[in-house]
Amino acid sequence: MRHSSIPNLLSFGLALFLAAVFFGSVSLGQISTDDAAEDDTAIPFALPQSGPFKPADIQIDNDKAISDWFRSAHANAAAEAFSHWDDDGEVRAACATCHSGEGFRDFHGLDGTEVGVVNGTIDTGGVVDCGTCHNAGLANVTEVTLPSGVVHPVTGVEASCLTCHQGRSAGATVVKATADMAVDEPNSDLRFINPHYATAAATWLGGYGQAGYHYDGKDYSGRFFHARPVASCNSCHEPHTLEIAFEPCLTCHQADSPRDIRISRQSYDGTGNTSVGIRSDIANNAARLLDMIRQYTAEVAGVPTIYDGTRYPYFFKDANGDGAIDMEDGSPVAYGAWTPRSLRAAFNWKLVTADPGNYAHNPHYALELLYDSMADLSGPLGIDMEDLGLLR
Ligand code: HEC
Ligand code: HEC
Numbered sequence: 001m002r003h004s005s006i007p008n009l010l011s012f013g014l015a016l017f018l019a020a021v022f023f024g025s026v027s028l029g030q031i032s033t034d035d036a037a038e039d040d041t042a043i044p045f046a047l048p049q050s051g052p053f054k055p056a057d058i059q060i061d062n063d064k065a066i067s068d069w070f071r072s073a074h075a076n077a078a079a080e081a082f083s084h085w086d087d088d089g090e091v092r093a094a095c096a097t098c099h100s101g102e103g104f105r106d107f108h109g110l111d112g113t114e115v116g117v118v119n120g121t122i123d124t125g126g127v128v129d130c131g132t133c134h135n136a137g138l139a140n141v142t143e144v145t146l147p148s149g150v151v152h153p154v155t156g157v158e159a160s161c162l163t164c165h166q167g168r169s170a171g172a173t174v175v176k177a178t179a180d181m182a183v184d185e186p187n188s189d190l191r192f193i194n195p196h197y198a199t200a201a202a203t204w205l206g207g208y209g210q211a212g213y214h215y216d217g218k219d220y221s222g223r224f225f226h227a228r229p230v231a232s233c234n235s236c237h238e239p240h241t242l243e244i245a246f247e248p249c250l251t252c253h254q255a256d257s258p259r260d261i262r263i264s265r266q267s268y269d270g271t272g273n274t275s276v277g278i279r280s281d282i283a284n285n286a287a288r289l290l291d292m293i294r295q296y297t298a299e300v301a302g303v304p305t306i307y308d309g310t311r312y313p314y315f316f317k318d319a320n321g322d323g324a325i326d327m328e329d330g331s332p333v334a335y336g337a338w339t340p341r342s343l344r345a346a347f348n349w350k351l352v353t354a355d356p357g358n359y360a361h362n363p364h365y366a367l368e369l370l371y372d373s374m375a376d377l378s379g380p381l382g383i384d385m386e387d388l389g390l391l392r
C-alpha cells in the first residue's frame with residue numbers, strides 16, 4: 001500500500017503530542033504504551049478539568065524532543081533513504097531494518113516476532129521514529145553482527161545507532177569476491193562493491209570491526225576510544241537534532257569548528273601543513289587515492305574508469321579516456337574491468353569517503369586504509385611511495 005508520508009508524520013506527531021500530555025513527562029525507555037497502561041493514575045484527557053484553560057501553560061516535556069527530531073534527517077520522510085521504495089509500495093525485507101522504524105523493530109524482534117530477521121516486506125512511509133530508540137526491548141539487544149562477521153557487544157541506545165550505521169559490506173566481502181583471481185587481471189565477474197552509506201559505526205570501530213579491506217601483514221588501529229566523555233555516538237551527536245554539540249569539544253580541543261580540530265603534530269598528506277584540521281589530511285589522501293585508482297585502471301587494467309558520486313554504481317567506463325562516461329542506449333555504462341587490486345582500493349576509498357565524519361570517528365583507521373591502498377597500487381604503477389612524502 002502506498003502511503004502519503006507527510007500527513008502520516010503529522011498525525012504521528014500529534015499522537016505523540018497527545019500521548020505526552022496524557023502521560024506527563026517521559027524519560028528514556030519509558031515511551032511505551034505498556035508502561036503507561038500499568039500506570040492507573042494516568043489521566044486520559046489533555047486539559048485540566050477546571051479552568052482557567054491555558055494550553056500554553058501546560059508543560060510538555062516531550063515538546064522539544066519532538067520538534068528537534070522532526071527537523072532532523074531521521075524524520076525526513078521525503079529523503080531518498082526513506083522514499084526510495086515508494087514506487088514499489090513496500091520496503092524489501094533486506095532493506096527495511098535500517099530504512100524504517102517498523103523494520104528495525106521487526107529485525108530485533110521488538111514487535112514480538114523472530115529475532116534477527118525481517119519477516120516479509122514493510123509498509124513504506126516509515127522513518128527513524130521515536131520507538132526505534134525509545135524501546136524497552138532494546139535492553140535485550142546485547143550484540144550486533146557487523147557485515148565483517150564480527151559480533152560486537154552493545155548496550156542501550158547504541159544498539160540502534162550501530163545497527164543502522166554499520167554499512168552493508170566489508171573487506172571480507174571483497175576477499176570473497178576476488179578469491180583465486182589474478183591480482184592485476186580484469187575480471188568481468190567483478191562488480192563494484194559498495195560499503196553503503198553513512199557508515200559512521202564502521203569507521204568508529206576501526207580495525208577491530210574489520211569494515212575495511214585489510215592488506216596482508218598490516219596492523220590497523222582498533223576502535224577509536226577517543227577520550228572518556230566522548231566514548232559513544234550520543235556524546236557528540238545530540239540524539240534528536242543529530243547535530244554535533246561543539247561546546248564540549250572545546251574542553252579538550254582548541255579550534256573554530258569540528259573540522260578544524262587537530263592533535264597530530266605530523267602531516268600525513270605530504271603538504272607539511274599542520275595548521276589545518278586532520279580532516280584535511282584525510283581528504284587530500286582520499287583524493288590522491290582516487291587519482292591513483294583512475295591511473296591504475298587506465299595503465300594496468302587497460303580500461304579507464306570515471307567516478308560519478310551522483311549515480312549508482314558510481315564507477316563508470318571511459319574506454320577512450322576522454323573524460324566522458326561511455327553511454328549505451330542512453331544509459332551510462334558501469335565499469336566492468338575491475339581487477340582484485342583496483343576493487344579493494346576502490347572499496348576502501350568509498351568506505352572512508354562514505355563517512356563525512358571519518359576524521360572524528362576514527363582518523364587513524366581512515367589514514368591507514370588510504371595509505372595501504374595507495375601503497376598497493378603504487379607497485380604496478382611504478383610509483384615510489386617515498387617520493388609522495390605521505391605518512392601512514
Ligand atoms: C545496515 C543498515 C542498512 C541496510 C540493511 C540498508 N541500508 Fe540503505 N542506507 C542506510 C543508511 C544509514 C543510509 C543513510 C545514508 C544517508 O543518506 O545519510 C542509507 C541510504 C540509502 C539510500 C540513499 C542513498 C543516497 O544517495 O542518499 C538508498 C537508495 C539505500 N540506502 C538503499 C538501500 C537498499 C536498496 C537496501 C536493501 C537492498 C538498503 N539500503 C539496505 C542503511 C542501510
Ligand atoms: C535515534 C534515536 C532517538 C530517536 C529517534 C528519538 N530519541 Fe529521544 N532520546 C534519545 C536518546 C539517546 C536520549 C537520551 C539523551 C541524554 O541522555 O542526554 C533521548 C532522550 C529523550 C527525552 C529526554 C529529554 C531529552 O530531550 O533529553 C525525551 C523526552 C525524548 N527523548 C523523546 C523523544 C521523542 C518524543 C522522540 C520522537 C519524536 C524521540 N525521543 C526520538 C534517542 C532518540
Ligand code: HEC
Nearest residue numbers: 073074076079081097098100104128160161164233237242
Ligand atoms: C533505523 C535505522 C537508524 C537508526 C536506529 C539510527 N539511524 Fe541515523 N540515520 C538513518 C538513516 C536512514 C539516515 C539518513 C536519513 C536521511 O537521509 O534523511 C540517518 C542519518 C543520520 C545522521 C545524518 C544526519 C544528517 O544531517 O545528514 C546522523 C548524524 C545519524 N543518523 C546518527 C545516528 C545516531 C547517533 C543514532 C543512534 C542514536 C542513529 N543515527 C540511529 C538510520 C538510522
Ligand code: HEC
Nearest residue numbers: 161165198200201204230232233236244258259356357360
Ligand atoms: C568524537 C565525536 C563523535 C562521535 C563519538 C561520533 N560522531 Fe558522528 N560525527 C562527528 C563529526 C564531527 C561529524 C562530521 C560533521 C561534519 O563535518 O559535518 C560526524 C558525522 C556523522 C555522520 C554523517 C553526518 C552527515 O552530515 O552526513 C553520521 C551518520 C554520524 N556521524 C553517526 C555517528 C554514529 C552512528 C556514531 C557512533 C557509532 C558517531 N557518529 C559517533 C562526531 C562524532
Ligand code: HEC
Nearest residue numbers: 227230236248249251252258261262263264278359360363
Ligand atoms: C575529554 C577530552 C576530549 C573531548 C571532550 C573531545 N576530544 Fe577529541 N580528542 C581528544 C584526545 C585525547 C584525542 C587524541 C586521541 C588519539 O589520537 O588517540 C582527540 C582526537 C580528536 C580528533 C583527531 C585529531 C587528530 O589530529 O588526530 C578529532 C577530529 C577530535 N578529537 C574531534 C573531537 C570532537 C568533534 C569533539 C567534540 C564533539 C571532541 N573531539 C571532544 C580529547 C577530547
